[in-house]
Amino acid sequence: xxxxxxxxxxxxxxxxxxxxxxxxxxxLDEGDExxxxxxxxxAQAQEAGIPVFVSRDWHPCHHVSFDERGGPxxxxxxxxxxxxxxxxxxxxxxGARLISKGARFDIDQYSAFDKTGLVSELVHLDVKRxxxxxxxxxxxxxxxxxxxxxxxxxxxxxxxxxRFIDRADADKTRQELKEAGVTVK
Numbered sequence: 001x002x003x004x005x006x007x008x009x010x011x012x013x014x015x016x017x018x019x020x021x022x023x024x025x026x027x028l029d030e031g032d033e034x035x036x037x038x039x040x041x042x043a044q045a046q047e048a049g050i051p052v053f054v055s056r057d058w059h060p061c062h063h064v065s066f067d068e069r070g071g072p073x074x075x076x077x078x079x080x081x082x083x084x085x086x087x088x089x090x091x092x093x094x095g096a097r098l099i100s101k102g103a104r105f106d107i108d109q110y111s112a113f114d115k116t117g118l119v120s121e122l123v124h125l126d127v128k129r130x131x132x133x134x135x136x137x138x139x140x141x142x143x144x145x146x147x148x149x150x151x152x153x154x155x156x157x158x159x160x161x162x163r164f165i166d167r168a169d170a171d172k173t174r175q176e177l178k179e180a181g182v183t184v185k
Contacts (some may be wrong), residue, residue, distance in 0.1 A: 001160055001185075003041055003131065005048040010127040012112055012148075013038055013054045014134025014141050014162075016090050019076040019083035021135075026076040028163045031135050032087060037161045038133050039091045046093050051125055054092050055112035055134070055144070058084060058100035065108035077102070097121060110143035119151050129154040132182075133161030138169045142177065149181045156183045 005011075016038060018024050021031040045052050057077035065071035077084040086092055099116045101109040112118055122130070130153045132145045141162050148155040157177060164170030174184055 001037065001040065001158060003044050003158075005045055005050045005131075006129065007049070008126060008128035009045075009048075009131060010051045010053060010122060010125065010129075011041060011045045011131045011133070012118075012144060013042070013052065013090075014112060014132065014144050015055055015057055015077075015136075016087050016134050017056055017077055017083065018085050018087060019057075021087050024076070025074055025083055028136055028165060030163050032089075034133065034135065034161050034163055035087050035089045037158070039089070041131070041133065041158065041161060042091050042093060045131075051121075051127070052093055052096040053099055053112065053118065053121070054086070054096050055099040055101055055116075055140070056084065056086065057140070058103045060103065060105055063102065063108070064106060065102065071108070079103070110140045111147040112140070112144045113147035113151060114143070122151075122153070127153070129156065131156045131158060133158050135163060137162045137164040138166065138173045142173050145177055145182045146180055154183075155181070156185055158185050 066075045
């Protein structure tokens with residue numbers, strides 16, 4: 001996909017980590033298929049001089065979101081494990097801004113905007129529009145796109161750059177995002 005970035009844009013790549021790709025602890029069957037699409041967008045962003053933000057789940061052991069503690073998810077993306085690493089083929093450019101979320105012991109954080117300082121960075125860089133891609137559509141990508149709109153950013157979700165857990169939930173999520181003001185391309 002050829003993207004036409006403007007100088008007030010930013011690219012936000014959400015959670016393209018081993019545990020969300022085939023063979024991972026919370027794998028999406030086709031999670032790795034986003035990598036070439038995101039890499040192409042990242043190259044275009046770099047060529048245009050657009051900032052790139054890369055979020056990751058960065059959970060401590062025994063995180064509150066894990067099913068062992070009554071949370072909704074199996075253990076995944078535990079700090080300093082192979083599962084928490086970015087997919088090995090994902091191009092994370094030098095100068096990309098890393099956003100770690102879900103690192104607190106007491107809460108989970110689905111959105112790259114949730115108490116991460118992302119808004120402050122975007123304001124500092126005079127960003128007006130964000131492009132969102134990554135994993136998984138119905139969870140962290142959804143939360144990030146909705147929070148982008150809530151923070152008054154024009155928000156574009158690139159569908160080819162994301163994958164979903166469940167088709168029915170993905171259809172509902174797409175509709176919810178559109179109703180919230182997210183442009184879905």
